Amino acid sequence: MLSELSDEIRNGSAVVCVLGLGRVGLPFATVLARSGLKVIGVDVDKKRIDEINSGNMPFYYPDIEEWLRKATTARTLVASLDSKRSVELSDVIVLTVGTPTGIQYQLDYTQLHSVLRELEQAGLRGKQIIMRSTSAPGTATDILLPFLHKKLGLQVGVDVGLAICPERIVEGQAHRELYDLPEIVGCFDELSAQIATELFRKINSKKHIVVTTPTTAELAKLFTNIYRYVNFALSNEFAIWAEKYGEDIQEIIRAANFEYHRASIPRPGFAGGPCLGKDGFLLDNGTTFSSIVSTAWKLNEAIPQHVVMSVMAMLGPLYGKKVGVLGLAFKADSDDIRMSPSVKLVESLKAFGAEVVVHDPHVASTQCLREALLGAEIIIVATKHHEFRDIAPAIDASGCKVVYDVWGIYRPEEFKKARYMGLGRTSRKDMQSHTSPLKGLQSP
Amino acid sequence: MLSELSDEIRNGSAVVCVLGLGRVGLPFATVLARSGLKVIGVDVDKKRIDEINSGNMPFYYPDIEEWLRKATTARTLVASLDSKRSVELSDVIVLTVGTPTGIQYQLDYTQLHSVLRELEQAGLRGKQIIMRSTSAPGTATDILLPFLHKKLGLQVGVDVGLAICPERIVEGQAHRELYDLPEIVGCFDELSAQIATELFRKINSKKHIVVTTPTTAELAKLFTNIYRYVNFALSNEFAIWAEKYGEDIQEIIRAANFEYHRASIPRPGFAGGPCLGKDGFLLDNGTTFSSIVSTAWKLNEAIPQHVVMSVMAMLGPLYGKKVGVLGLAFKADSDDIRMSPSVKLVESLKAFGAEVVVHDPHVASTQCLREALLGAEIIIVATKHHEFRDIAPAIDASGCKVVYDVWGIYRPEEFKKARYMGLGRTSRKDMQSHTSPLKGLQSP
Numbered sequence: 001m002l003s004e005l006s007d008e009i010r011n012g013s014a015v016v017c018v019l020g021l022g023r024v025g026l027p028f029a030t031v032l033a034r035s036g037l038k039v040i041g042v043d044v045d046k047k048r049i050d051e052i053n054s055g056n057m058p059f060y061y062p063d064i065e066e067w068l069r070k071a072t073t074a075r076t077l078v079a080s081l082d083s084k085r086s087v088e089l090s091d092v093i094v095l096t097v098g099t100p101t102g103i104q105y106q107l108d109y110t111q112l113h114s115v116l117r118e119l120e121q122a123g124l125r126g127k128q129i130i131m132r133s134t135s136a137p138g139t140a141t142d143i144l145l146p147f148l149h150k151k152l153g154l155q156v157g158v159d160v161g162l163a164i165c166p167e168r169i170v171e172g173q174a175h176r177e178l179y180d181l182p183e184i185v186g187c188f189d190e191l192s193a194q195i196a197t198e199l200f201r202k203i204n205s206k207k208h209i210v211v212t213t214p215t216t217a218e219l220a221k222l223f224t225n226i227y228r229y230v231n232f233a234l235s236n237e238f239a240i241w242a243e244k245y246g247e248d249i250q251e252i253i254r255a256a257n258f259e260y261h262r263a264s265i266p267r268p269g270f271a272g273g274p275c276l277g278k279d280g281f282l283l284d285n286g287t288t289f290s291s292i293v294s295t296a297w298k299l300n301e302a303i304p305q306h307v308v309m310s311v312m313a314m315l316g317p318l319y320g321k322k323v324g325v326l327g328l329a330f331k332a333d334s335d336d337i338r339m340s341p342s343v344k345l346v347e348s349l350k351a352f353g354a355e356v357v358v359h360d361p362h363v364a365s366t367q368c369l370r371e372a373l374l375g376a377e378i379i380i381v382a383t384k385h386h387e388f389r390d391i392a393p394a395i396d397a398s399g400c401k402v403v404y405d406v407w408g409i410y411r412p413e414e415f416k417k418a419r420y421m422g423l424g425r426t427s428r429k430d431m432q433s434h435t436s437p438l439k440g441l442q443s444p
Numbered sequence: 445m446l447s448e449l450s451d452e453i454r455n456g457s458a459v460v461c462v463l464g465l466g467r468v469g470l471p472f473a474t475v476l477a478r479s480g481l482k483v484i485g486v487d488v489d490k491k492r493i494d495e496i497n498s499g500n501m502p503f504y505y506p507d508i509e510e511w512l513r514k515a516t517t518a519r520t521l522v523a524s525l526d527s528k529r530s531v532e533l534s535d536v537i538v539l540t541v542g543t544p545t546g547i548q549y550q551l552d553y554t555q556l557h558s559v560l561r562e563l564e565q566a567g568l569r570g571k572q573i574i575m576r577s578t579s580a581p582g583t584a585t586d587i588l589l590p591f592l593h594k595k596l597g598l599q600v601g602v603d604v605g606l607a608i609c610p611e612r613i614v615e616g617q618a619h620r621e622l623y624d625l626p627e628i629v630g631c632f633d634e635l636s637a638q639i640a641t642e643l644f645r646k647i648n649s650k651k652h653i654v655v656t657t658p659t660t661a662e663l664a665k666l667f668t669n670i671y672r673y674v675n676f677a678l679s680n681e682f683a684i685w686a687e688k689y690g691e692d693i694q695e696i697i698r699a700a701n702f703e704y705h706r707a708s709i710p711r712p713g714f715a716g717g718p719c720l721g722k723d724g725f726l727l728d729n730g731t732t733f734s735s736i737v738s739t740a741w742k743l744n745e746a747i748p749q750h751v752v753m754s755v756m757a758m759l760g761p762l763y764g765k766k767v768g769v770l771g772l773a774f775k776a777d778s779d780d781i782r783m784s785p786s787v788k789l790v791e792s793l794k795a796f797g798a799e800v801v802v803h804d805p806h807v808a809s810t811q812c813l814r815e816a817l818l819g820a821e822i823i824i825v826a827t828k829h830h831e832f833r834d835i836a837p838a839i840d841a842s843g844c845k846v847v848y849d850v851w852g853i854y855r856p857e858e859f860k861k862a863r864y865m866g867l868g869r870t871s872r873k874d875m876q877s878h879t880s881p882l883k884g885l886q887s888p
Contacts (some may be wrong), residue, residue: 168706241730251656292740405674
């Protein structure tokens, strides 16, 4: 009975099924199990299911791994290939399937519809659906609601519960943020909102919950990510301006932000990955006009190529030259290379005929640091991994002509032999401002 | 002697000349006088000079007015038409001239060049120039430096001082922010930086000072304003999306921002005035490509017309209809109508044949509230003046058909007779989400 579900969550007798054991689903399933619920995780990948049932994370997420091991050992978390059976055994169904964009930037709901077909077979009466994936606005009203009501003949709030609860965690931080962040719960009815709230309060009884409409929940998630994405793009635009005027973007942003409460300009760098870029399209596909989001996308997507052009402006054609790229993941201290601007950088370098050797300490398919440095004319530091912080001397000693620092990890002075370049730091040679002795904060 | 100027500022014997007594220059001159310096203010407007010398503010700036009266009574601040004589008598020359854009959005430096001609006549040896106006990047290196060096034959840092210290105060807040905000001091040499620092420390000995290069100072100011302007545009874009999906932008932003440290999405509204829109051009004129700034500008500039279109979508042609517009200033609790989106709104309404009556409590040329409400079919609240906060009942009782709330000042429920519309709140009638009983924050 739907009306008893809140109590069952509270007393720990409810079973939760998490459909999709990726970087959103698996940490969530693990934390739910840790919170005292019985959890069944479902995925289509046999190898991944076996790994998880052996207590191993199938990707780099060190802070969750120990909890996963405990939960699978205690059998409070079980992974399965059988979605029908898993859904039948469960009371709360969490959808954490991928909602990517396709090759033409269209919304790709293949995984969602595949899961809905499985839900249809299993039956949903008396269960609560929680949509955790980022979704296009209208997904609840124009897809999920008709599916439940017209296809399954179930009334939301009576026969079945439905809540839109988009994840807003920074990848790699689920172990903290699943406990600390507020949750947005978008519902058509009170009962569904109450059940979803109970589920999140099981993780942390003090969690802030914002209850709102389903479409507002969808839009709030997209706006949050787009807000960040546009600000990263704006910072990258500022970096291009800094280059044009021969100034240092790191210095400009420091001066602008310092103790000034109206400016929190982010630092420039690659902006991409599987979420930020895509989320803009989920919203923007609804208009035929240029928008700030689309302009921001154009700018962020051009940054890897801009790096290539900047290096070529300095050294001439890259054809036949060896380039070492340090970092392939889209995010610091992650092994996630989906939609990574660094992958795009590597492809662009190869397109111009460069011989590219990639090193990423978190990506198994890449070479070791020594291989990447050996004989390279150009070294590009493309991911802000903490392992790269102290290797300026090694890069400088490698004999490369140019080091390009996408994230402003290093100070230009750290390079004695190699020429230092950085995003927003490609200085005009004729200006002395970079070596001005004046720079500094003066506090009384 | 330039090298003695710091001491003279500290002991109060230095004389400061502020060239341009507008909304930047006059508050700055007043606060400098209040800090114990002798100040001569110069303007080309005879009427303004007389007003100031009588102790009256020529525009609405209530928090500075008392200090102005004291300073003019004590003769520590004197206003003058004679720029040559005033510069000759002074040790520090502050430029607070207008740096607007022209009818084709080009940089208009007429006032700056006019002042430079006057400085040339007066002579500048031993004096310190402080550029306080917002300026295009390169103004220091490509205009001021050649002017001093090639035209006057003076060496910066030896014969004359030069500092780029852009103002970053919110209009109307100079009485607080001249004391509290950090200052950016952009200089070619140490002595100039030291003198400029001394001047600001005379206002507040604990003031944070960032010393940097002149071009970085110029860019830091522009980036700060553009950062805000783009975020306002993004919020307006979000408002348009909210309208498209029939949701309430105020509710979405509340849900997105609530206790979520990665989102500080601003509220939508008119974005314009004499600074924010223009500053984008000062930067953006240097590229032939679309930029985030230019897309943001297009969006912000379209909002007044969007309001007109939204009202017409509801009521049909405005031709011959009476529209009351409340608020003409671009900013809350200000009388400043320069580049005000509200002025653009009024012009757009008139272009469609509406009979527009404007009321603004701070703008003398407008009508009283009663006149604006009387017989109006449409009331548009266009400025966030505090005087408008409690007049929802009066608007509702006026008999108007539609009230359009640009800033989200009111709650829709406050209007019983009039139909409520707002930026980002023009709901699809067929959706019930607006009256959902679910909305609310749930904190434990």
